Amino acid sequence: MAGPDRAVRVAVLGCGVVGTEVVRLLTRQSADLAARVGAPLELVGVAVRDLATPRDAVVDPDLLTTDAEALVDRADVVVEVMGGIEPARALLLRAIAGGAAVVTANKALLGQDGPTLYAAADAAGVDLYFEAAVAGAIPLVRPVRESLAGDRITRVLGIVNGTTNYVLDQMTSAGLELDQAVEQAQALGYAEADPTADVEGFDAAAKAAILASLAFHTRVSVDDVHREGITAVSAQDVEAARETGYVIKLLAIAERVTASPDGAAPVDGVVVRVHPALVPDTHPLAGVRGAFNAVFVEAEAAGELMFYGRGAGGLPTASAVLGDVVTVARHRVQGGKGPIESRYADLPVHPIGRATTRYQIRLRVADRPGVLAQVAQAFAAHDVSIKAVRQSPPVDGGGATDLLVVTHRADDAALSATVERLAGLDVVDGVLSVLRVEGA
Numbered sequence: 001m002a003g004p005d006r007a008v009r010v011a012v013l014g015c016g017v018v019g020t021e022v023v024r025l026l027t028r029q030s031a032d033l034a035a036r037v038g039a040p041l042e043l044v045g046v047a048v049r050d051l052a053t054p055r056d057a058v059v060d061p062d063l064l065t066t067d068a069e070a071l072v073d074r075a076d077v078v079v080e081v082m083g084g085i086e087p088a089r090a091l092l093l094r095a096i097a098g099g100a101a102v103v104t105a106n107k108a109l110l111g112q113d114g115p116t117l118y119a120a121a122d123a124a125g126v127d128l129y130f131e132a133a134v135a136g137a138i139p140l141v142r143p144v145r146e147s148l149a150g151d152r153i154t155r156v157l158g159i160v161n162g163t164t165n166y167v168l169d170q171m172t173s174a175g176l177e178l179d180q181a182v183e184q185a186q187a188l189g190y191a192e193a194d195p196t197a198d199v200e201g202f203d204a205a206a207k208a209a210i211l212a213s214l215a216f217h218t219r220v221s222v223d224d225v226h227r228e229g230i231t232a233v234s235a236q237d238v239e240a241a242r243e244t245g246y247v248i249k250l251l252a253i254a255e256r257v258t259a260s261p262d263g264a265a266p267v268d269g270v271v272v273r274v275h276p277a278l279v280p281d282t283h284p285l286a287g288v289r290g291a292f293n294a295v296f297v298e299a300e301a302a303g304e305l306m307f308y309g310r311g312a313g314g315l316p317t318a319s320a321v322l323g324d325v326v327t328v329a330r331h332r333v334q335g336g337k338g339p340i341e342s343r344y345a346d347l348p349v350h351p352i353g354r355a356t357t358r359y360q361i362r363l364r365v366a367d368r369p370g371v372l373a374q375v376a377q378a379f380a381a382h383d384v385s386i387k388a389v390r391q392s393p394p395v396d397g398g399g400a401t402d403l404l405v406v407t408h409r410a411d412d413a414a415l416s417a418t419v420e421r422l423a424g425l426d427v428v429d430g431v432l433s434v435l436r437v438e439g440a
Helices: 017-028 032-037 068-073 088-097 109-126 142-149 161-173 178-187 202-216 236-241 314-334 370-382 412-423
Strands: 008-013 041-045 076-081 101-104 151-158 246-259 267-280 292-299 303-310 356-366 385-390 400-407 427-436
Touching: 008 088, 008 161, 008 314, 017 032, 017 041, 017 314, 032 041, 041 068, 041 151, 041 370, 068 076, 068 142, 068 151, 068 400, 076 236, 076 314, 088 101, 088 109, 088 236, 088 412, 101 109, 101 314, 142 202, 151 202, 151 400, 161 236, 161 246, 161 292, 178 246, 202 246, 202 267, 236 427, 267 385, 370 400, 412 427
Parallel strands: 008 041, 008 076, 076 101, 267 427
Antiparallel strands: 151 246, 151 292, 246 267, 292 303, 356 400, 356 427, 385 400
């Protein structure tokens, strides 16, 4: 325990956009932070890869070091904002082994190998906090793992990647194609030069794994998450959504399900998925614009809770980091420790096929009698009920027409098999798009 007579030594690993803002807040709010903690916070160093890289003037050059291991060894609290898997993992394990509390914003590391860090922190009796790893400045991790600890969460659903939300929002509001919207996001600093992690859903999948682990007291890794990005979403999909009263969003969904694998007795488990989905334009998620995030948490006693705010950016993320720093530093000074990993439920993670959802399918079909009956038979063959069918005016000189089919709820596996059957019909020229429907 540091005690009120000694400063709490803080080391920062990484000095990019977020790291710089963490340093700025630690420096400029030092008096307020000391009052909240009960002791001063002393920034003892900032680990970087290259000392020659130009940096913001708020970062004292004398604090910079390339010897991250030595810096970790002399800290009470280690803040990791460098990203990536290695050397971040090795440095955090070193910090934990040395008795330091850890604050990280590294969703990729937690999504891939969080259990290793949780187990190490539990064994060492030190704090591991990661509010900034999911949804930026939005207080979400702490409410899920602490405020709702006495409740039973049934579902977590929301927008957890600001870049893709901005891209889809621009496609909806400005009529841009996907590549145009991505270029605009890059120009504004919302997307990296290589936007793969965002547009292919990797970032959202890592966050979904973290939230599912917390919500369902079960270890869920990013490999357990069904992932689909937004690269297949076209301007035609966006327009079709608008015409039918929907908005397309990239959603992260983690939910409790009861499934009967291979005809066996029903088994409680979880399904975790990330994919584009149609959201009714009357749903609160439909109104989440730009790079903002919003997450619904559904619990048996508390009901439906919504968390909304800036999900990315240097200052919002640094705000979440500093909140964790204050908490773990206060524990060092006054005693106490945050919650350990809760995995008592140990629920099986089911594949997406065991989720129950709805589909909206756009088909191009031959424009002749009997086609609709064959399409309906394909749905009936997999016990999928059709809710509505909409036919567009003839295309291709009158030889074909587009059908938009909306289903009732069914197992995702049955819906997927239906789409495969449709694609094989002679009367179907092509399956133009398949989107799940959520929030309706």
